[in-house]
Amino acid sequence: MNKALIALILTAASTAAFAKLPPLNDEAKAKAEEAKAKTAHTGKVDAYLLCKSQDKVAAHVQKTNKAQAGKPVATPPCADPGKFVYTPPEAAPAAAAAAPATAPAAPAVAAAPAKK
Numbered sequence: 001m002n003k004a005l006i007a008l009i010l011t012a013a014s015t016a017a018f019a020k021l022p023p024l025n026d027e028a029k030a031k032a033e034e035a036k037a038k039t040a041h042t043g044k045v046d047a048y049l050l051c052k053s054q055d056k057v058a059a060h061v062q063k064t065n066k067a068q069a070g071k072p073v074a075t076p077p078c079a080d081p082g083k084f085v086y087t088p089p090e091a092a093p094a095a096a097a098a099a100p101a102t103a104p105a106a107p108a109v110a111a112a113p114a115k116k
Contacts, residue, residue: 030088037086044081051078 024032055078062072 033089034086038084041081041084048078048080 055075058072
């Protein structure tokens with residue numbers, strides 16, 4: 001009896017798990033995009049802080065272990081990502097669409113390279 005009841009409960013739970021979720025509305029999509037951008041920026045900030053700490057450790061090792069440390073290896077400087085600034089994707093195309101409306105667009109002509 002108990003096994004049949006457990007099987008029935010598991011079947012009902014698995015049926016609910018396969019239920020289709022409604023599509024996201026525009027506000028939820030915008031929040032998801034902002035969260036995605038914020039996560040990417042956090043990753044850049046973490047990489048910057050790691051780079052700074054590695055440079056600090058390398059400088060300390062070079063300073064204290066002159067006999068064991070070889071020639072210092074040149075590495076690219078750490079790039080600071082700055083503050084997090086998010087511009088929604090809807091605002092960017094609207095601003096870009098307004099700019100060409102004031103100035104006429106030049107026709108795109110591709111010049112073929114001359115053969116010699």
